[in-house]
Amino acid sequence: MKKFIIKVMLFILPIVVIAVVMEELLRKIPNDYQYKCSYLDKNSDNIDVLVLGSSHSYYGINPALMKNKTFNAAYVSQPLFYDWQIIKKYDRHWHHLKVIVLPIDYFSLYGKLEHSAESWRVKDYNIYYGISTGNSTYNYNYNSEMLTNKLRLNMGRIKSMYFNHENNLLCSKFGWGTEYTFNKRRDLMSSGKLAAKRHFFTDMNDFNENVGILKIIVNYAMNHHIKVLLYTSPAYKTYVQSLNKQHLGKTINVVKALREKYNNVFYYNWLNNKEFLAADFFDADHLDNLGAQKFTQEIDSLLFNIEKLPDNKVLPAMVSVPVQ
Structure with a gap:
């Protein structure tokens, strides 16, 4: 029996060593989470405008085009829990922070990252931000690169970094996602229907929890004399027309209620804005790099108006655009 145990251990040991080495190699590959955390570690004291949210703001707002010192801390599938x-x-470093910019879209108040098809992203907040999951059920995968992705994908990432010396960062210096360029544009018809279907959630427990987190963010901002610009992102008609109207209306009503209650909250709905044409979109619910330039200019102009005002409930232009 003793000999058998020794043989098993000798068989397992090389596998464990390889796994540990691979985990270490994977963690040393530069990525956007690691970069954004490092940037905020060094520069959060000097940021005027903080952009948070999901891929809609990650790809849609380019801080390099804005007058104020702005950083885009949004990311793909980033929910309100991780924004907060x-x-x-x-908390102790937002000495210059004037405005938080946060998209509240069709899906923003529904669902949690841990419950989604992209739950593997939870480990990126754990490992690279040092932020633990909001899930009460611990999952070892949330602390491992090796256990989260398939072996083939991990091997490909190691090859890309250490053999091909490829750049693995997908964001700009100020956190804007650079991948969604006009020359890679996807079909706007099919992507609209697929995205709307993917973004439909029905879990009211998650909805109530997300509304609570949004209120926490707004209260924090109010107590620290920070204004909050909430907005609903521009989208192409094939996405908008495929949305569940009741689902969307419930979300917009929450935002309207916050705008009415809190003097530091401003809201604008770009969902049906006719200024954004097919040429501005990468797919039906994301702007491409040219659309992002256009949208960033609108956001920047809006922030200029907000900064000139004392805390106000609403600017004249900030009205909801109904879904057709």
């Missing part, structure tokens, strides 16, 4: 955790992580 990022704010809280740098």
Whole structure:
């Protein structure tokens, strides 16, 4: 029996060593989470405008085009829970922060990252931001690169970094996502229907929890004399027309109620804005790099108006655009 145990251990040991080495190699590959955390560690004291949210703001707002010192801390599938955790992580460093920019879209108040098809992203906040999951059920995968992705994908990432010396960062210096360029544009017809279907959630427990987190963010901002610009992102008609109107209306009503209650909250709905044409979109619910330039200019102009005002409930232009 003793000999058998020794043989098993000798068989397992090389596998464990390889796994540990691979985990270490994977963690040393530069990525956007690691970059954004490092940037905020060094620069959160000097940021005037903080952009948070999901891929809609990650690809849609380019801080390099804005007058104020702005950083885009949004990311793909980033929910309100992690927006709040990022704010809280740098609680003592927002000395110059004037405005938080946060998209509240069709899906923003529904669902959690841990419950989604992209739950593997939870480990990126754990490993690279040092932010623990909001899930009460611990999952070892949330602390491992090796256990989260398939072996073939991990091997490909190691080859890309250490053999091909490829750049693995997908964001700009100020956190804007650079991948969605006009020359890679996807079909706007099919992507609209698929995205609307993918973004439909029905879990009211998640809805109530997300509304609570949004209120926490707004209250934090109010107590720290920070204004909050909430907005609904521009989208192409094939996405808008495929949305569940009741689902969308419930979300917009929450935002309207916050705007009415809190003097530091401003809201604008670009969902049906006719200024954004097919040529501005990468797919039906994301702007491409040219659309992002256009949208960033609108956001920047709006922020200029907000900064000139004392805390106000609403600017004249900030009205909801109904879904057709």
